[in-house]
Amino acid sequence: MSERTLLRRTRTLIGSDAAFLTPDGIDVDSTQNYEVVRRRVFFDDVHLVTLHHERGIAYLVLTGLFGAFFLGIAILIVAINTDAWPGALPFFVVGFLISLAFLIRAFMGRDVITVFGRRSKAVLRFGSFRSQRARDVYGQICAAVRRGQSAVRTWESPAPALPPDVPMPPVEGASES
Numbered sequence: 001m002s003e004r005t006l007l008r009r010t011r012t013l014i015g016s017d018a019a020f021l022t023p024d025g026i027d028v029d030s031t032q033n034y035e036v037v038r039r040r041v042f043f044d045d046v047h048l049v050t051l052h053h054e055r056g057i058a059y060l061v062l063t064g065l066f067g068a069f070f071l072g073i074a075i076l077i078v079a080i081n082t083d084a085w086p087g088a089l090p091f092f093v094v095g096f097l098i099s100l101a102f103l104i105r106a107f108m109g110r111d112v113i114t115v116f117g118r119r120s121k122a123v124l125r126f127g128s129f130r131s132q133r134a135r136d137v138y139g140q141i142c143a144a145v146r147r148g149q150s151a152v153r154t155w156e157s158p159a160p161a162l163p164p165d166v167p168m169p170p171v172e173g174a175s176e177s
Helices: 057-080 082-108 131-155
Strands: 005-011 015-022 025-032 035-042 048-054 110-116 121-126
Touching: 005 121, 005 131, 015 131, 025 121, 035 121, 048 131, 057 082, 110 131, 121 131
Parallel strands: none
Antiparallel strands: 005 015, 015 025, 025 035, 048 110, 110 121
């Protein structure tokens, strides 16, 4: 078994992703419910590695709507009866926390590393406060890709040219006259 170094583990509502650096590529294990899918990008197949910043419009819309909904309920309860503010407090706290998550993502975003291979793609997402870790992992991946592709170039040599006195093979389907 080859050595695998954990690059990033991400948890979502429906599953989790774990990305590993191996000697010959990047492995991404995705788990949804009880199904595990492994994708691999080999270093000699890599065309592009990007580090970019995203905010995620779906995340912003959902957290904005839920935050406004809970804050609206809290304001409505207090507007109807000012003595009922203790009943509005849980709604205010939940709405405030969701709105805080919205503001953090809206202003800071998150870093994403994407490794594009010939046949596959690996995506590593980092939280808003993990920018330095994202840059470190990006540097590790780029260095590993350079090493992997330079190793491939050293053992791949072009085919030797034919001497001029060797006849070329006949073209199929052509009639000889």
